[in-house]
Amino acid sequence: MKKIAVLTSGGDSPGMNAAIRAVVRKGIYSGLEVYGVYQGYAGLMEGNLKKLDLGSVGDIIHRGGTILYSARSEEFKKDESQAKAIEHLRHLGIEGLVVIGGDGSYRGAAKLTEKGFPCVCLPGTIDNDIAGTDYTIGFDTALNTVISSIDKIRDTATSHDRAFIIEVMGRHAGDIALFSGLAVGAESIIIPERPFEIEDIVQKLHKGIERGKKHSIIVLAEGVCTGNELSKLLVDQYQIETHVSVLGHMQRGGSPTGLDRILASRLGARAVELLVEGKSGRAIGMQKQEIVDHSINRILNQKDPLSEGVYTLSQQLSI
Numbered sequence: 001m002k003k004i005a006v007l008t009s010g011g012d013s014p015g016m017n018a019a020i021r022a023v024v025r026k027g028i029y030s031g032l033e034v035y036g037v038y039q040g041y042a043g044l045m046e047g048n049l050k051k052l053d054l055g056s057v058g059d060i061i062h063r064g065g066t067i068l069y070s071a072r073s074e075e076f077k078k079d080e081s082q083a084k085a086i087e088h089l090r091h092l093g094i095e096g097l098v099v100i101g102g103d104g105s106y107r108g109a110a111k112l113t114e115k116g117f118p119c120v121c122l123p124g125t126i127d128n129d130i131a132g133t134d135y136t137i138g139f140d141t142a143l144n145t146v147i148s149s150i151d152k153i154r155d156t157a158t159s160h161d162r163a164f165i166i167e168v169m170g171r172h173a174g175d176i177a178l179f180s181g182l183a184v185g186a187e188s189i190i191i192p193e194r195p196f197e198i199e200d201i202v203q204k205l206h207k208g209i210e211r212g213k214k215h216s217i218i219v220l221a222e223g224v225c226t227g228n229e230l231s232k233l234l235v236d237q238y239q240i241e242t243h244v245s246v247l248g249h250m251q252r253g254g255s256p257t258g259l260d261r262i263l264a265s266r267l268g269a270r271a272v273e274l275l276v277e278g279k280s281g282r283a284i285g286m287q288k289q290e291i292v293d294h295s296i297n298r299i300l301n302q303k304d305p306l307s308e309g310v311y312t313l314s315q316q317l318s319i
């Protein structure tokens, strides 16, 4: 193998740049030429590729976002689009592709692999919803962003005796809500993976007031309902006033934490090793501190399990 390429796709995540840097530097260290694909699969279909050198990835390890930009592409689901993408790669003599992204990006890589083009995937998403890895690149940074935002909101909530609903990201996955909720000591954590009873939330709010608590925090994953919908329900049915803060896309930005930079660097370097070893269709992750790889298709068919221990603990500590 002489030439490889790397792309980022789907929702960006802090640490993607560190992963790109690792792929480029490890590739060059291994004697390869490395190309960057701009704008994800959409750019790949257009042939938007550029050769990267050591300097192209200098001064990026600490930056959020992705220097290769990202996109979500419906068009790429078509067979002819995938064939066109492979044509562009082969035209430049590229023999392997590293895809950094979430499950949609993994699906694209599985299709290219099926059509005979070797791909390996790295889990780049703040949602932490990819099977086969304990953590995804960007999750730790997003978690810390949410925690520091809620800590600030708590200051003002306490000063004014208020209850707050904090709506966090996670359309299908509750890890950001669950982990941040545990870390800030939230009264209630509402996630898509578990049904919730409005009475439980009300009961916890009342208990807090009886104990003289000056504030209450409810962390809500956006996939369940909006913060405003929940707030309306609480006021309409129980006459409980809450304030709503929607953290939004600030959760996806910012300088990656040390853990995310290291995870991204380790996984990025391993991606290059796998391609050099002639492996294809692999999804790389870290489980129990070990770098592992599984078949992309297996990962796509597996649901990332909710961390039961963390969920149970959050319930026990928020009584």
Ligand code: F6P
Binding pocket: 011, 012, 125, 126, 127, 169, 170, 171, 172, 252
């Ligand atoms: O990156 C994952 C994620 O942040 C989800 O939690 C969220 O639902 C979605 O992306 C929103 O992304 P966008 O606004 O780019 O469609």
